[in-house]
Amino acid sequence: MRVRFGAFILDVNVRQLTRAGVPLHLSPKAFDLLTVLVERRPAVVDKAVLRRRLWPDVTVVDAALTNLVVEIRAVLKEGTAESSLVRTVHGTGYAFAGEASDDSPGRAPETPRATPFWLVWDDRPIVLAPGAQVVGRDPACEIWVDADGVSRRHARVRVVADGDPRGVTIEDLGSTNGTYVQRRRVTGETRLENGDRIGMGDATLVFRARGAADAPTKRVKVRR
Secondary structure, eight states: OEEEETTEEEETTTTEEEETTEEEOOOHHHHHHHHHHHHTTTSOEEHHHHHHHHSTTOOOOHHHHHHHHHHHHHHHTTTSSOOOSEEEETTTEEEEOSOOEEOOTTOOOOOOOOOSEEEEETTEEEEOOSEEEEEESSTTSSEEOOOTTOOTTOEEEEEOOTTOGGGEEEEEOSOSSOEEETTEEOOSOEEOOTTOEEEETTEEEEEEETTOOSSOOOOOBOOO
């Protein structure tokens, strides 16, 4: 694995972290921790999982993990303002919060495949990609909505059929203020229809489907 984030390149094959081509020093355990977080991005990795990965069959205190995070942050902050690439989720674990991309030699840069669906928030169109994307106030979310009343991981939008608006759903992720579609609170995975207004705290997003008929259809709740 060779991944680029900002001016940094993490090359797991040669166990090297560089910034603008200059090698940076990380202890072996700190390098392993950074590798795990980058591999699992943007997911939060539980402390217990990290301890088992870094110290198999050995019992260590939380301070050992904390010290590695401090080391990583200190190295990533050298010569740059990037100090929040490793995010602490109190009581749970850590997550890599930066934008990263595959930097393997000979590999073309990856670009998310677009679908004919998008959300509009504050007059800004947000094209939906295939699969699931989390909407929330956390910058690590695929769809970042920085508005009052929006939880860090508020809801999940899922595109399960690229060409059919009936294949786009939304579900609440246990948010504090709830998710609403057409002023009805979402209590399960619910299909979205062209023109639906989605309420999250103080934010209102509108779901759009290219080429969809304007006439509303009966709303259907998806059964799992």
